[in-house]
Structures are given as structure tokens and as C-alpha cells.
Amino acid sequence: MENYPEKLVNVVNEYLKKYEGAEIFYKDCYTSTPYQNKTITDTTYKIYILWGNLFEVFSYTVCSKPEYNFKEVKNNFMIAQEIKDCYEKSGFFK
Secondary structure (H helix, E strand, C coil), X not given: CCCCCHHHHHHHHHXXXXXXXXXEEEEEEEEECCCCCCCCCEEXXXXXXXXXXXXXXXXXXXXXXXHXXXXXXXXXXXXXXXXXXXXXXXXXXX
């Protein structure tokens, strides 16, 4: 998790300590310009964790304009069956 925000790394490390067997599945980082002023950038860091059949995604966005930064790390999760159902029902991948 080198070069990831300390706030995100701390939350993920706490999660990994709390849930034995949980492991980092994937990491992602991307930059976007979602504001009208295109000189302001957001860099979003995501860490995907797999714990049994639970997929949890922790994300934190750092803005080049600090007052726009999110205060907390966000997290969302789905179980493997929900992901499979979405995949099959969407028809997107056919």
C-alpha cells in the first residue's frame, strides 16, 4: 500500500487485523478532473479485500484542492453471489 494515503492504509490495516483470513485482492488508483475547473484533480485510491465470499472495497479520494477532500474513508461490500447475479442479469458481458 505504498504511496496510498495514510488514512486509507490505517483503516485497511485495522480491518485486516480484525478479520482473520481477509486479504487484499486488488488495488487501484486513478486521477480524474470532475470539476468545471479542470486544473483541480481528484486522485481516488481503492483497495479491494476478499474475506470468504465477501468483497469489500475501501476508497479514499484526495483532491488537489484540500478543502474538497473527503473526511472519511468510504467502504462498500457485496457477497460473491450478489456479484454473480449482477453479472448474469446485466447482460452487459454477453
